[in-house]
Every structure is written in structure tokens, then in C-alpha cells.
Amino acid sequence: xxxxxxxxxxxxxxxxxxxxxxxxxxxxxxxxxxxxxxxxxxxxxxxxxxxxxxxxxxxxxxxxxxxxxxxxxxxxxxxxxxxxxxxxxxxxxxxxxxxxxxxxxxxxxxxxxxxxxxxxxxxxxxxxxxxxxxxxxxxxxxxxxxxxxxxxxxxxxxxxxxxxxxxxxxxxxxxxxxxxxxxxxxxxxxxxxxxxxxxxxxxxxxxxxxxxxxxxxxxxxxxxxxxxxxxxxxxxxxxxxxxxxxxxxxxxxxxxxxxxxxxxxxxxxxxxxxxxxxxxxxxxxxxxxxxxxxxxxxxxxxxxxxxxxxxxxxxxxxxxxxxxxxxxxxxxxxxxxxxxxxxxxxxxxxxxxxxxxxxxxxxxxxxxxxxxxxxxxxxxxxxxxxxxxxxxxxxxxxxxxx
Numbered sequence: 001x002x003x004x005x006x007x008x009x010x011x012x013x014x015x016x017x018x019x020x021x022x023x024x025x026x027x028x029x030x031x032x033x034x035x036x037x038x039x040x041x042x043x044x045x046x047x048x049x050x051x052x053x054x055x056x057x058x059x060x061x062x063x064x065x066x067x068x069x070x071x072x073x074x075x076x077x078x079x080x081x082x083x084x085x086x087x088x089x090x091x092x093x094x095x096x097x098x099x100x101x102x103x104x105x106x107x108x109x110x111x112x113x114x115x116x117x118x119x120x121x122x123x124x125x126x127x128x129x130x131x132x133x134x135x136x137x138x139x140x141x142x143x144x145x146x147x148x149x150x151x152x153x154x155x156x157x158x159x160x161x162x163x164x165x166x167x168x169x170x171x172x173x174x175x176x177x178x179x180x181x182x183x184x185x186x187x188x189x190x191x192x193x194x195x196x197x198x199x200x201x202x203x204x205x206x207x208x209x210x211x212x213x214x215x216x217x218x219x220x221x222x223x224x225x226x227x228x229x230x231x232x233x234x235x236x237x238x239x240x241x242x243x244x245x246x247x248x249x250x251x252x253x254x255x256x257x258x259x260x261x262x263x264x265x266x267x268x269x270x271x272x273x274x275x276x277x278x279x280x281x282x283x284x285x286x287x288x289x290x291x292x293x294x295x296x297x298x299x300x301x302x303x304x305x306x307x308x309x310x311x312x313x314x315x316x317x318x319x320x321x322x323x324x325x326x327x328x329x330x331x332x333x334x335x336x337x338x339x340x341x342x343x344x345x346x347x348x349x350x351x352x353x354x355x356x357x358x359x360x361x362x363x364x365x366x367x368x369x370x371x372x373x374x375x376x377x378x379x380x381x382x383x384x385x386x387x388x389x390x391x392x393x394x395x396x397x398x399x400x401x402x
Contacts, residue, residue, distance in 0.1 A: 039358070045355075087099035
């Protein structure tokens with residue numbers, strides 16, 4: 001009962017954090033519009049958050065080993081509350097950037113620490129289920145966040161951020177009062193004694209070296225799929241405003257629709273499809289579908305066609321991430337944890353580069369981000385024909401040596 005309560009608290013915490021992130025996607029373009037700036041500023045705001053996450057998430061994971069899960073988790077939740085409040089109170093552009101940077105630095109402590117907490121407190125048999133619950137919490141937050149944010153923003157653009165700050169404080173109190181620490185003082189002291197410095201440099205070195213290894217092309221695909229999705233998300237609000245005169249409520253509703261499709265596809269269709277056709281076939285089909293989806297979105301002319309074209313794009317793109325991750329896991333030769341860490345790092349780079357390029361292209365022509373998105377996905381599809389089948393999976397390598 002106690003462990004179920006603890007997982008329930010972590011579930012609520014991640015729903016709140018991801019809901020706050022989901023809220024900002026449909027609202028941020030209208031904040032940018034208020035300050036009389038355009039796509040380039042929007043892209044840089046999105047990339048600022050992603051860059052801070054990329055830098056600091058590994059740092060927080062190490063600190064949670066050295067100082068305990070609970071205090072680091074509380075830092076992440078409190079940081080999310082403060083950043084949300086500051087964003088809602090922002091009256092100048094530099095304040096928006098400061099709030100997004102702070103959110104990326106501090107709230108990035110939440111997910112790695114919550115996953116480590118599950119690892120500490122569950123048995124080998126129950127660990128997969130615990131991680132699945134955290135994944136479901138992130139999905140729930142990303143589904144309801146845009147809808148709630150868009151609905152509240154009709155009254156005031158700041159209101160969703162004040163709600164996010166308030167819910168974060170509720171989560172903070174629950175963690176403070178009810179969540180026990182899972183690491184003993186001795187374990188924390190041992191982690192501090194064996195701590196390795198220079199982890200950020202090590203992260204870049206490992207990423208560079210991996211580009212000449214057996215999963216190199218899959219890491220490039222991880223970058224491309226993340227790049228493509230953020231290319232779509234980052235400017236979609238501005239694109240909808242410029243092209244269809246949609247407000248936060250309509251944009252939030254569309255992105256909520258996107259979240260539902262993504263959750264259904266990843267939870268119900270991807271596993272069945274990969275078992276039947278294999279990861280390589282799903283990756284190729286997803287890249288081709290994503291390229292076509294980008295192009296089709298340019299042809300939409302009303303809400304029905306927007307939902308149809310966006311839905312087709314998300315249906316294709318949603319199968320890409322789990323298929324790439326699964327094939328990366330199968331082809332990994334240096335340990336599963338290392339491979340998945342590299343996979344996440346390259347996806348983080350895509351979340352940084354995608355919004356920046358999309359924002360600058362949007363200011364040149366509102367259609368260019370989706371044109372470039374289609375070309376990048378098509379490039380990935382073409383490259384798959386040459387590189388995807390080259391590296392054998394672990395199972396193939398083992399049978400060859402038998």
C-alpha cells in the first residue's frame with residue numbers, strides 16, 4: 001500500500017510538470033505576438049528550455065545519487081512552480097527567456113529523479129510496471145495540458161501559468177509530507193565519494209564517438225524524428241494564427257487531439273505493427289508518412305482538414321520514436337543504459353535545433369518550416385534504404401557466431 005501511494009504521488013507530480021509543459025505550447029505563440037516579435041523569437045524560447053534540459057538533466061540525476069531522491073525531486077517541483085509563476089508575471093521579452101531557462105534548469109530534475117526513485121523502490125519484476133506508470137503520467141499531462149491551457153488562455157494568457165504554479169505547490173507539499181527517501185545516508189556518501197567530474201564533457205565525447213559505432217545511423221534517426229516533431233509543434237500556433245486566425249483555444253484543442261492520437265498509437269498500435277513487420281519497415285513507413293504529412297498540412301483550409309492532415313502526420317510520426325528506440329536497443333553492443341542515454345541525447349539535440357530553424361524559416365515564409373520538415377523526413381527515408389539494414393541486430397550477431 002505504501003509503495004502504491006508513493007507511485008501515486010510521483011504520477012501526480014509528473015502529470016503536473018508535463019501538463020505545465022503542454023500548456024505552454026499553444027499559448028507561447030500568442031505571448032510572442034503580444035511582444036511584436038515573430039517565429040525566430042518563438043523558436044529560441046522553445047530551444048532555450050530544451051537546451052537547459054539537455055545540459056542539466058544528467059547533472060540532477062547524479063546529484064540525486066549523492067544527496068537523495070527526495071530533496072532533488074523537491075528542487076525540480078519548486079523550480080517548476082517558480083518558473084511558471086515568473087512566466088505568468090512576465091512583462092518584457094527577456095523575462096520570458098529567463099523563465100524558460102529557469103524552467104529547463106530546475107524542472108529537468110523531476111523526471112530522472114522520479115525514474116531513479118522507482119528503480120530504488122521496486123523489485124525487478126515490478127520495475128517495468130512502475131516505469132510504465134511514469135510514462136503514462138507524462139502522456140496524460142501532455143494530452144490535457146494543451147486543452148486546459150488553451151481554454152484558460154481565452155480569459156487570460158497568464159492564467160494557465162498561475163494554475164501550473166499552484167498545482168506544482170500541491171505536488172511539492174505531497175512529496176514533502178508523504179514521500180519517504182529511498183537512499184540511505186551511507187549510499188549517498190558512497191555516491192559522493194565515487195562521483196566522476198566532467199560529465200557534460202563526457203556526454204559530448206560519448207555522443208561523438210557513437211557516430212562511428214554500430215548504432216550511429218539510428219542515433220541520426222533519433223535526431224531527425226525529434227527535429228521533425230518540434231519543427232511542427234514549435235510554430236504550429238503561429239502558423240494557425242497567421243493562416244486560419246485560430247486563437248489559443250483552437251490551437252490547444254488541436255494539440256490535445258494530437259496527444260490523444262500519439263498516446264493511442266504508441267500504446268496500442270506500435271507493438272503490434274513492429275511484431276508483424278519489424279522495426280526497420282515501421283521506421284521507413286513512418287518517415288515516408290511524416291514527409292507526406294508535412295506536405296499535406298500545407299493543403300489544409302478549414303478545421304476539418306487541419307485535423308485530418310495533422311492527424312495523419314502524428315499517426316505516422318508517433319510510431320517512429322518507439323521503433324527507433326527498440327531497434328537501437330537490439331543493436332546496442334555497449335550496454336542498454338548507454339544506448340538509451342545516447343538515444344535521448346540525440347533526441348534532445350533535435351528538440352534544440354528544430355524550433356530554432358523552424359522559427360527563423362517561419363519569418364521568411366510561414367510555409368517553409370513544413371516544407372523543410374517534409375524534405376528532412378524524406379531524406380531520412382532515402383538514407384534508410386542505404387544504411388538501416390547494414391548493422392546486424394544482437395540476435396543476428398549471436399546466431400552468426402553459434
